[in-house]
Amino acid sequence: MSIREEIIKQAEKSKIAAGQMANISTEKKNSALYKIAAGLLERSEEILEANKKDMEKAKNKNLSKAFLDRLSLDENRIKGIAEGLKEVAELADPIGDILEMNRRPNGLQIGKMRVPLGVIGIIYEARPNVTVDAAALCIKSGNSVILRGGSSAINSNKKLAEIISENIKKAGLPAKAVQLIQTTDRKAVKELLTLNEYLDLLIPRGGAELINRVVNESKIPVIQTGVGNCHIFVDESADLQMAAKITENAKTSRPAVCNAAESLLIHENIAEDFIPKIVKVLSKHQVEIRGDKTAVNIDDSIKDAEESDWDKEYLDYIISLKVVDDLEEAINHINKYGTRHSEAIVTENYTNSQRFLNEVDAAAVYVNASTRFTDGNMFGLGAEIGISTQKMHARGPMGLKELTSTKYVVYGQGQRRE
């Protein structure tokens, strides 16, 4: 069987499973999630053994320390994954909710029912926990899922997928509702991207390169997630102590995540006052600051920024800094260089706060708070499958509801149209 045939066969099974999943009760879905959690804990030794193989291969390839950290599992991480499953089980099931049911003048009652999307493909990189987290969200939202993890995690993923399939079957769900692509051949992804007859949605999770490839080649609708070149704009009227604390938090509390701040914009009227303050705060965390000329003139510990710095998602202890003439320049800069993820203004000026909220084009816009809050748990949605930085279907953190569609249900008494 060729890779294409193999992938199509899997996709066919996923489609059949999706039809069954759409009508599985919440109780059964939750039972499946609890069973998987128990299964992972019971068989943690097998998982760790499989993970050890992946780790050894990765070490031999001299992959980075950060990469190895993402790939590795231990008892605690497995416990964490099992906890995550229980959390998803405890979330409300969105399927079957009826939204906005109205009676029309002709007596028809028309409502929108929340239904699963169908078959979801997830393409991701080294983290094996994504295998379980993504499966859990897809199961709870009544979808079936095809998982394609990074080749470096193949042994871990196979073991995890095996445990998932066994346990969802025990709970009365179709075993094929969760399928892992077994080959690590890169052709498999190429083929998967063409299967718009079978898949309803693709979510790439990973770096910009992966996401761009999927967007460019896919015939299946894609939701872009993740890349965050997030800004903090400190307005003329800002409470400078608040601005410093928010910037410190947004930059240094977890620099490797997408909602961390990458760039600081400062109103020129407060630049001389604020820059020395923020340099002091950030230097405590060894943050490298790359600034424009005005900034460097104010504080010579700031390095010169290049044009390319305004585009960068450092994901590291580095921040770019630009002094702007006014709110308008700040908004224009953000709309030009931002990635439509999370953007914040620190201000005491009412009009400016409203203009920023209205005119900045991003998934989440903040007044007087750290950009670090953009995620499903912090927004009250529960676990999330990613943060959408595009405008179609879902924007911002994607929880269970964002993995659903709707259908109109219409109750009549024999109505015909004139």
Place this chain on the structure above:
Amino acid sequence: MSIREEIIKQAEKSKIAAGQMANISTEKKNSALYKIAAGLLERSEEILEANKKDMEKAKNKNLSKAFLDRLSLDENRIKGIAEGLKEVAELADPIGDILEMNRRPNGLQIGKMRVPLGVIGIIYEARPNVTVDAAALCIKSGNSVILRGGSSAINSNKKLAEIISENIKKAGLPAKAVQLIQTTDRKAVKELLTLNEYLDLLIPRGGAELINRVVNESKIPVIQTGVGNCHIFVDESADLQMAAKITENAKTSRPAVCNAAESLLIHENIAEDFIPKIVKVLSKHQVEIRGDKTAVNIDDSIKDAEESDWDKEYLDYIISLKVVDDLEEAINHINKYGTRHSEAIVTENYTNSQRFLNEVDAAAVYVNASTRFTDGNMFGLGAEIGISTQKMHARGPMGLKELTSTKYVVYGQGQRRE
């Protein structure tokens, strides 16, 4: 300038216009719509002259009568288009609505604000009224739009687009918020489909061939609209008189539209009783019936259906007919051959009505009513840009709200994340 350069230049202008449109007041947008309506009426002679050129060319090409009908404009149709603009002006503006604002435990107030999508591309065929209808919906929803009409309507469309641009400018909107692609070269569409940097959404309006081409080639998110292979299932317990009237209405009230019924499924226990009744009703309208063997045995005026008939959207006075064993076979048939548009059951059985609503996978599912109701006006959404038969972003009739996205707005008091 090459066609690619020309299209990119237009797209750049559309993107700038979209940024401006997002912050235009409802009053100005409505004023633009009223001004366009007045402009169309004032300059109807010019429009009719341009349309005459298109009609002459089309006649010389021996295009079908139905095609010529779709292409042609007259005073009444222009009045109708102008009325449509006023109706859109009278709809509530969705932009700026705040949905689900909540206060989180840490005091952050998080809400979802409705915002425009950005730049929308509409690719359509012969009907020049789409030029105005689509522009109106995009203007009201704060988007900018790039229109690509069929080459046969180019003179009509150019005149209409000219009147639109002049009048939106007069109302204080960016003139480039509505742009028509001026060339009729087919390469223009090919180029347009690659511009995912500029366009946020593409909506093809037309036949299956156009839609498939756009889905296959586009890098921009696409919403598929229109194709409707709609079924009526007459259950064992149906009120047969109601079933006959609903079928008559769904098939014959306007056979050329997507929500017309194309296929009739009949429970075997009532087939002998119902088939002669429905043959009588449909024969009044000269409807050709293509049935399976059981049906043909019951009434020999029914022609033999071929396997391919189950797939067909006739858009004509033809209907396919199949006798099924039970509800389950009906649901499976619909989920196999349907196009996920509109599907109806006629039944007095409560359990079956619920199973049909839950298990049939379509944009709109009906109990005891004609499928003909699936459109924006009948569903209470007002004018629509099409009926989405896919599950992402929007499903069913797409009104103004379906042309929007959301962004999270977050009001803080200095919150930082631990």
